Amino acid sequence: MKKITAQNLSKTYGKISALKNVSFEVSEGEIFGLIGPDGAGKTSLIRILNTLILPDSGEAKIMDFEIQKEYRQIRNIVGYMPGRFSLYQDLSVEENLIFFAGIFGSSIEENYELIAPIYKQIEPFKTRKAGALSGGMKQKLALSCALIHRPEVLFLDEPTTGVDAVSRQEFWEMLKKLKQTGISILVSTPYMDEAEMCDRVALMQKGEIMEINSPQEIMKEFKHSIWEIKSDKHYKSLQALRAWENTHSAHAFGQNIHFITKDEQDFDLQSLSNYLEKKYIKLLKAKKIKPQIEDCFMEQMRKNKEI
Secondary structure, three states: OEEEEEEEEEEEEOOEEEEEEEEEEEEOOOEEEEEOOOOOOHHHHHHHHOOOOOOOEEEEEEOOEEOOOOHHHHHHHEEEEOOOOOOOOOOEHHHHHHHHHHHOOOOOOOOHHHHHHHHOOOHHHOOOEHHHOOHHHHHHHHHHHHHOOOOOEEEEEOOOOOOOHHHHHHHHHHHHHHHOOOOEEEEEEOOHHHHHHOOEEEEEEOOEEEEEEOHHHHHHOOOOOEEEEEEOOHHHHHHHHHHOOOEEEEEEEOOEEEEEEOOOOOOOHHHHHHHHHHOOOOEEEEEEEOOOHHHHHHHHHHHOOOO
16 A cells, blocks of 8 residues: 655745655555755655645645645644654653644553553653753654654654764664554655665655665666775875776765776776876775665766766
């Protein structure tokens, strides 16, 4: 069963096109990721599907309800966790949960089983003001409030931004358990490593979807050999490689560079080393690696002539 169906959604703000004919579907019990940098259009898309703003054109349904005509019904069956913490900071953890349950005519007791794996981690602090919680605890409280009425579809807008690595990992483990209950989850993130936690992802850039597929298939379809390179002059070697006639692409990944040559069959490391030496750069390491989602994203951008 399709829980979300979007067809040719477009949205502009003045002269800026936030979304350009975006189409996709999300099935029951699926984690679907919107992957892309700031400004890709992820938040605008989620707000449209949540009936918070209207699209300029196109249409969408949440289950069988149309977003423009049946927004009241949609708001009763979706949960929404915005990117910025938006709960009442002067209310306690428990008071926030009671308030949001009451809005939907529910109670903590009625749906405690659904939120228990999450809420139990912050329940010992239920009398603490929400504004005094740590980033990870705020995240768990916001998710509990979004789930307290047992929604059919859960929207999460960059839920792990600004939290530590451990909390990020815990959060994704919670999402995996939630999808087993049949809830469909649409989550946006700028973190490419989180894409692999999703069943399918849409790679987005400048309001457009470049590709939709499972992370495994996206990486499997990557046709190039990637060399991970480290030198004694990181930035200088990146500039030199981008200027080399034998380079297909070169991108910084931390202290390393992911390099793809134009002529993969005849490429040899000695020619690379010799080229860098002429630029007074010493090659310290070079090894073939498997592509990551970020490599695939960067290649899609290159094809679209955006980098």
